[in-house]
Amino acid sequence: MTDKQPNSRMCFICGVQNPVGLHMSIYNDHDNHCIYSIVTLPDHYQSYPGVVHGGIVATMLDEISGRATIIDGNDENLMVTMKLEVKYRLPTPTNTPLKVVGRVVSQTETRAKVAGEIQLPDGTITASCESLLARPPDALRTQWEAELPYWKVYPDA
Numbered sequence: 001m002t003d004k005q006p007n008s009r010m011c012f013i014c015g016v017q018n019p020v021g022l023h024m025s026i027y028n029d030h031d032n033h034c035i036y037s038i039v040t041l042p043d044h045y046q047s048y049p050g051v052v053h054g055g056i057v058a059t060m061l062d063e064i065s066g067r068a069t070i071i072d073g074n075d076e077n078l079m080v081t082m083k084l085e086v087k088y089r090l091p092t093p094t095n096t097p098l099k100v101v102g103r104v105v106s107q108t109e110t111r112a113k114v115a116g117e118i119q120l121p122d123g124t125i126t127a128s129c130e131s132l133l134a135r136p137p138d139a140l141r142t143q144w145e146a147e148l149p150y151w152k153v154y155p156d157a
Contacts, residue, residue, distance in 0.1 A: 001030045005067060009150040013063040016154055025156060026064065028071045034103040035068050043094050052092040057118065061086055061129040064102035065116035069133065079112055079133035092118055092126040110135045
């Protein structure tokens with residue numbers, strides 16, 4: 001079974017109103033215990049010609065692995081990244097449909113270990129990550145409250 005996760009307004013990855021963002025839609029794949037997004041990045045996200053900038057690769061992996069903690073639909077499980085280790089295996093191409101996948105390795109009430117990867121259409125992995133997450137302090141959660149009316153599932157375009 002697959003269902004869609006919420007998007008926000010201005011997040012660089014999922015913000016539907018961010019004019020420079022990636023506008024990624026993220027889906028829960030309950031059968032495979034992971035989440036994923038399919039995205040094609042244009043050349044303005046490149047470093048070398050035809051290659052996605054490594055910082056953008058890391059950003060996508062950070063988001064997809066971190067959001068795996070809310071596969072159950074409980075937004076209270078959103079955490080923040082404490083450590084992110086990215087392994088760049090091959091250049092990640094622009095103008096190519098990429099599957100970005102995240103999963104929870106282990107999770108407690110206050111911490112999580114998560115993993116992610118970027119796959120080419122043939123399944124080849126171009127980059128992967130492992131991350132450690134923690135529950136954010138209450139002050140940060142309070143800052144998020146203004147965004148809650150816009151944190152929702154938007155229809156696919």
